Amino acid sequence: MTNAENTELIALALRSVDGASRRLISAAKTVYGTPETGFNEHKTAQYVLEQLSAIGLAVETGIARTGMKAILRGGSAGPTVAVIAELDALRVPGHPGANADTGAAHACGHHAQIGSLLGVAMALNTPEIKKALSGNVAFIITPAEEFIDIGERLDLRASGAVEFLSGKQEMIRLGTFDDVDMAMMVHTSATNGESTFNIGGTSTAHVSHQVRYIGKSAHAGGAPDQGINALQAAMLANLAINTQRETFREADVVRVHGIISSGGTSVNAIPSEVLYEGRVRARTVEAIAKISEQVVRCYRAGALALGTAVEVQTIAGYHPLQQNLAMQEVFVQNAERIIGQDSISAVPGDRTAGGSTDMGDLSMIMPLIHPYVNAASGVGHGHDYLIEDYDRAVIAPAKVMAATIIDLLSDGAQTARAALDGYIPPMTADQYVAAQREQFTTEIYEPQQARGNKATARTAGDGEEAG
Amino acid sequence: MSDRSDLKSSFNRAINGRAGELERIARDILDHPESGFREIRTSKLVADWFSENGLEVQTGVAKTGVVGTYDTGRPGPHIAVMGELDSLIVPGHINADPDTGAAHACGHHAQIGSMLTVATGLLDEWVKKGLSGRVSFMATPAEEYIELEYRESLRENGEIEFFGGKQEFIRLGLFDAVDIAMLTHTGSETAGTFGVGGSNNGMIGKTVQYIGKAAHAGGSPHLGINALNAAQIGLAAVHAQRETFRDADSVRVHPIITRGGDAVNSVPADVRIETYVRASNVPAILSASEKVDRALRAGALATGASVRIKTAPGYLPARYDQRLIDVYRHNAASLIGDDNVIELHHSTGCTDVGDVSQIVSTIQPTANATSGNGHGVDYLVEDYELAVIKAGKAMGLTVIDLLADGGEKGTRIAGSFNAPMTTAEYVSRMRGFRSDMTFVE
Numbered sequence: 073m074t075n076a077e078n079t080e081l082i083a084l085a086l087r088s089v090d091g092a093s094r095r096l097i098s099a100a101k102t103v104y105g106t107p108e109t110g111f112n113e114h115k116t117a118q119y120v121l122e123q124l125s126a127i128g129l130a131v132e133t134g135i136a137r138t139g140m141k142a143i144l145r146g147g148s149a150g151p152t153v154a155v156i157a158e159l160d161a162l163r164v165p166g167h168p169g170a171n172a173d174t175g176a177a178h179a180c181g182h183h184a185q186i187g188s189l190l191g192v193a194m195a196l197n198t199p200e201i202k203k204a205l206s207g208n209v210a211f212i213i214t215p216a217e218e219f220i221d222i223g224e225r226l227d228l229r230a231s232g233a234v235e236f237l238s239g240k241q242e243m244i245r246l247g248t249f250d251d252v253d254m255a256m257m258v259h260t261s262a263t264n265g266e267s268t269f270n271i272g273g274t275s276t277a278h279v280s281h282q283v284r285y286i287g288k289s290a291h292a293g294g295a296p297d298q299g300i301n302a303l304q305a306a307m308l309a310n311l312a313i314n315t316q317r318e319t320f321r322e323a324d325v326v327r328v329h330g331i332i333s334s335g336g337t338s339v340n341a342i343p344s345e346v347l348y349e350g351r352v353r354a355r356t357v358e359a360i361a362k363i364s365e366q367v368v369r370c371y372r373a374g375a376l377a378l379g380t381a382v383e384v385q386t387i388a389g390y391h392p393l394q395q396n397l398a399m400q401e402v403f404v405q406n407a408e409r410i411i412g413q414d415s416i417s418a419v420p421g422d423r424t425a426g427g428s429t430d431m432g433d434l435s436m437i438m439p440l441i442h443p444y445v446n447a448a449s450g451v452g453h454g455h456d457y458l459i460e461d462y463d464r465a466v467i468a469p470a471k472v473m474a475a476t477i478i479d480l481l482s483d484g485a486q487t488a489r490a491a492l493d494g495y496i497p498p499m500t501a502d503q504y505v506a507a508q509r510e511q512f513t514t515e516i517y518e519p520q521q522a523r524g525n526k527a528t529a530r531t532a533g534d535g536e537e538a539g
Numbered sequence: 540m541s542d543r544s545d546l547k548s549s550f551n552r553a554i555n556g557r558a559g560e561l562e563r564i565a566r567d568i569l570d571h572p573e574s575g576f577r578e579i580r581t582s583k584l585v586a587d588w589f590s591e592n593g594l595e596v597q598t599g600v601a602k603t604g605v606v607g608t609y610d611t612g613r614p615g616p617h618i619a620v621m622g623e624l625d626s627l628i629v630p631g632h633i634n635a636d637p638d639t640g641a642a643h644a645c646g647h648h649a650q651i652g653s654m655l656t657v658a659t660g661l662l663d664e665w666v667k668k669g670l671s672g673r674v675s676f677m678a679t680p681a682e683e684y685i686e687l688e689y690r691e692s693l694r695e696n697g698e699i700e701f702f703g704g705k706q707e708f709i710r711l712g713l714f715d716a717v718d719i720a721m722l723t724h725t726g727s728e729t730a731g732t733f734g735v736g737g738s739n740n741g742m743i744g745k746t747v748q749y750i751g752k753a754a755h756a757g758g759s760p761h762l763g764i765n766a767l768n769a770a771q772i773g774l775a776a777v778h779a780q781r782e783t784f785r786d787a788d789s790v791r792v793h794p795i796i797t798r799g800g801d802a803v804n805s806v807p808a809d810v811r812i813e814t815y816v817r818a819s820n821v822p823a824i825l826s827a828s829e830k831v832d833r834a835l836r837a838g839a840l841a842t843g844a845s846v847r848i849k850t851a852p853g854y855l856p857a858r859y860d861q862r863l864i865d866v867y868r869h870n871a872a873s874l875i876g877d878d879n880v881i882e883l884h885h886s887t888g889c890t891d892v893g894d895v896s897q898i899v900s901t902i903q904p905t906a907n908a909t910s911g912n913g914h915g916v917d918y919l920v921e922d923y924e925l926a927v928i929k930a931g932k933a934m935g936l937t938v939i940d941l942l943a944d945g946g947e948k949g950t951r952i953a954g955s956f957n958a959p960m961t962t963a964e965y966v967s968r969m970r971g972f973r974s975d976m977t978f979v980e
Contacts, residue, residue, distance in 0.1 A: 296782045304779040311775055312841035315768035319761040342782075369980075370841045376980070377776035377837030379830075519833065 085195035085474040092194050097462040100187030107161030107176040110216025113138040116159050127193050136242035140213040150207025150485035155192050156257035157185035158217040166455045179457040181260030184465035191470025206485040215239035240430035245505050254439045258469035261444035268411050271443035273419035276353035278389035278428045287380040289344035299342030306346045309374030316366045324359035325424040355424045372517045381518045388511035393432040396439035398491035406475040436498045445469050546669040553663035562923045565652030572626030572641040575681025578603045581624045585678040601707030607676040615672025615946025621722040622654030623647040623682040631916040644918040646725030649926035653723050656931020670942040680704035703891035718953035719900045723930040726905030733871040734905035735864050737883025739893050742817040742853035751844040753808035763806030764843050770810040773838030780830040788823035789887045840980035852972035857893030860900040862952045870936035900956035906930040
């Protein structure tokens with residue numbers, strides 16, 4: 073892998089990153105100061121466009137609304153390695169970096185990814201390095217990794233602006249990754265111990281439910297008997313969901329959680345419409361299918377008990393993350409060499425983080441790595457999640473990724489080719505898109521209808537005992 | 540009128556001479572409590588008394604019921620004076636049977652006393668000569684809607700169809716020729732008063748069974764279907780209905796879990812609930828019952844269990860006839876003074892007197908003679924003179940008003956009573972309440 077020539081190229085790349093470190097950190101902080109939620113990252117995208125252009129890259133913009141892509145071409149043909157950074161913020165009102173109007177806040181450290189991606193671009197965009205690479209580097213800036221604001225994104229979907237609800241999902245659908253062979257990004261983390269990086273393991277897959285209970289409003293004091301309380305239905309569903317928890321196997325790493333996004337409009341009226349956003353996560357798509365069925369049954373139970381109708385819209389979510397061991401090995405070697413011998417710890421491949429990422433989706437169609445850099449304090453997605461060490465968060469990942477790419481694509485890209493050799497993706501991009509589309513369903517359950525059709529009502533004694 | 544006062548004076552005198560005996564009978568029943576459709580000793584005691592006092596006796600009506608007929612030989616209205624034979628089951632009550640736990644924690648023993656008091660007074664020769672028509676003294680079994688499994692077994696044997704004694708009396712036709720019915724219940728309002736008016740909730744009963752799937756609760760809970768969780772969701776869903784119950788309907792739904800799982804380390808697969816659904820009127824009972832069924836089904840739907848809901852007819856709401864109340868009030872006041880006859884409110888408890896009240900003009904006054912909580916370990920009749928003697932006198936004086944002068948007043952009241960249903964309609968309606976449904980959602 074790394075030979076004398078590589079060592080020089082890598083040293084050159086590292087010097088570039090060091091030389092630009094103040095600028096890179098400043099770029100990350102600028103993005104931190106302009107938090108925007110997914111598919112709305114217009115200012116952030118404009119800023120990143122300016123930075124990439126200043127580096128001298130030609131940038132394709134407006135992919136999946138706010139996404140971008142820039143190709144750095146090597147001296148000869150070969151595989152294309154993507155470096156990915158995520159544009160979007162979360163919505164965490166109360167975070168010190170939150171936008172006062174929208175509540176958007178970089179409580180997941182995506183801004184640091186922008187800084188490190190710019191660092192890789194700067195480092196590799198030098199004639200000596202480009203010439204030595206057999207293949208290309210794609211810088212892909214993706215919108216909307218946080219799977220939030222479901223209602224807003226469904227509106228975008230309805231208007232045709234997007235089809236899928238996350239940035240990488242859309243970019244896969246749009247073919248942005250069609251000319252990419254492998255991918256990497258480094259995410260910040262606050263939870264993973266002493267070492268600078270950790271790598272390996274998987275994440276959960278998920279599916280979302282947009283649930284709408286339709287009751288009947290009535291004066292809550294004057295005529296509650298005339299109403300049908302949609303909030304009671306939703307709360308009962310939530311109670312029923314909680315009783316399912318004993319059936320969740322630890323091995324499946326199940327997470328079921330939801331919010332009531334609209335729970336009634338005025339306290340003196342029986343709530344006639346209640347919106348619930350639910351999510352089911354698990355280690356495998358199969359486990360999700362089973363749990364999701366249990367959860368949907370609970371949604372229906374709430375409706376049956378109160379006599380409301382319930383509309384359950386199922387929304388395709390993320391796939392579990394699979395990381396490529398060959399790529400991981402190259403990243404680990406470079407981290408150890410550049411940052412220090414103990415700077416990276418490997419997570420067992422079967423360990424599943426409870427969170428989910430659309431890098432999981434990308435990992436269904438190509439080899440990739442998604443290491444974490446431990447540079448934050450606080451709780452991920454919390455009010456107190458802050459990047460404490462920007463050198464670690466921005467500069468270290470830029471260096472290790474740049475070096476990893478040089479290793480992959482120099483020497484005729486034999487390391488990259490070795491990683492790709494024999495790799496069979498779980499699915500093709502077309503299969504992925506078809507599978508996602510299939511998951512989007514809407515059912516309307518009306519208990520009256522159930523009385524006649526779905527429920528089996530009969531006089532006992534004239535058939536077998538129900539089991 | 541002087542004739543009428545003479546009759547009443549004779550009636551009261553006849554009772555005064557036997558007051559000690561009548562109170563002793565009530566206390567004897569208190570000491571030998573028997574629950575519904577098991578009132579063998581109590582039934583015999585009443586039947587013997589009827590025979591000894593010259594009434595024509597019919598026994599074994601609705602298993603343990605007894606009817607003593609008093610016939611003036613002259614045409615006129617037919618009045619039923621009732622007393623309930625059965626006790627509750629309240630182990631821990633001071634007068635509880637140590638073996639069965641049966642205890643008169645609802646004062647029915649005093650009703651038998653007051654019923655016999657009426658008979659005692661009316662049997663006076665002078666009184667009898669002044670009256671027209673008939674009086675049936677009905678000692679009815681099983682007013683308390685309890686021991687449902689036992690009664691279900693009686694139903695399966697064909698010994699009874701309905702779970703309340705008076706319901707069976709109605710079904711068997713004993714009220715077909717009755718015009719007016721009355722019974723005095725003990726009560727806990729201001730001591731020393733009679734309560735008149737009021738009304739009672741009606742009810743239906745449900746037995747519910749959730750069938751899940753057993754599995755090791757620690758080792759493989761994901762393979763089980765938890766019937767207890769299903770039941771808990773079902774019950775929570777029942778509670779979520781409460782805001783839709785109208786105040787005017789006085790709805791009561793009060794479930795108990797009679798089986799909640801068999802072993803703590805096994806996912807419960809068979810969980811059972813019993814509940815009543817009570818309300819002040821039949822449409823409200825049916826509406827609440829539908830909501831309860833829907834809620835119980837939701838527990839099955841949420842967990843994948845199945846649920847069997849058996850609904851059985853309970854009692855109908857009681858409505859007392861104001862014209863009859865007015866006659867009674869006058870007589871009650873003559874015994875204890877105007878101020879001591881108080882107006883009752885709606886009671887959310889239920890009684891099979893309600894069923895009778897749907898068919899004939901009915902009153903159920905209360906003799907407020909007790910201490911403690913109804914159905915509790917501390918419910919005691921304190922004032923036997925009021926509960927037995929005066930209660931009997933007030934009813935009997937009312938009977939005299941109804942049957943004197945050729946039974947003119949009784950005929951008028953019976954004639955103006957607009958019965959909600961006939962016996963046949965009653966029986967068919969009660970049968971219509973019964974259902975047995977299994978839902979596999």
